[in-house]
Amino acid sequence: VVRVPHRRPGERVREWLGLPANSPGAPGRALRSLRRRLAEVSALPDDERGWLSPALAKVLDPAHWGEGFDAVVSTSLPVTAHVLAARLKERTGVPWLADLRDLWADNYFYPWGAWRRSYYRRVEKRVLAAADALVTVSEPLAQALRERHSKDVAAIPNGFPAEDLAHAGIRLTSSFSI
Secondary structure (H helix, E strand, O other), rough: OOOOOOOOOHHHHHHHHHOOOOHHHHHHHHHHHHHHHHHHHHHHOOOOOHHHHHHHHHHHHHHHHHHOOOOEEEEEEOOHHHHHHHHHHHHOOOOOOEEOOOOOOOOOOOOOOOEEEEEEEEHHHHOOOOOEEEEOOOOOHHHHHHHHEEEEEEOOOOOOHHHHHHHHHHOOOOOOOH
């Protein structure tokens, strides 16, 4: 685990505008709404982009990694992880496996408008074009990625082999269990 300092773009926008962290009442709601809108525009590809540059510098620092590394594996969310991996692939040439736990541009959890989804589709296509392999958690997601990227995509479902539990002495029941 490599820890790097960073602040979310929304915090930087708030500080840049000189806005208080919390304001009561209607003015506070209006300021929070404004901060969210400004953060949406400034936080591309996502709210975690603040750690991209420090993480890239740390990973490329020979004092930290010594001889280097044999492969890059990125997983999302956040999608900034894939941007970092693409930059590592570009600079080092090592193979890169991109694991998409959820879709990127077409993730239905994202509350963003059409302009941002359009932007994300372009960025996703450009970034993931460099990946040597794509992996996701289900066949429907894999099919969506195949259509968008014209690449082989492996679907590796979340879960575990039942025989692994036999050694642990744990039994599954008919109710939902984790």
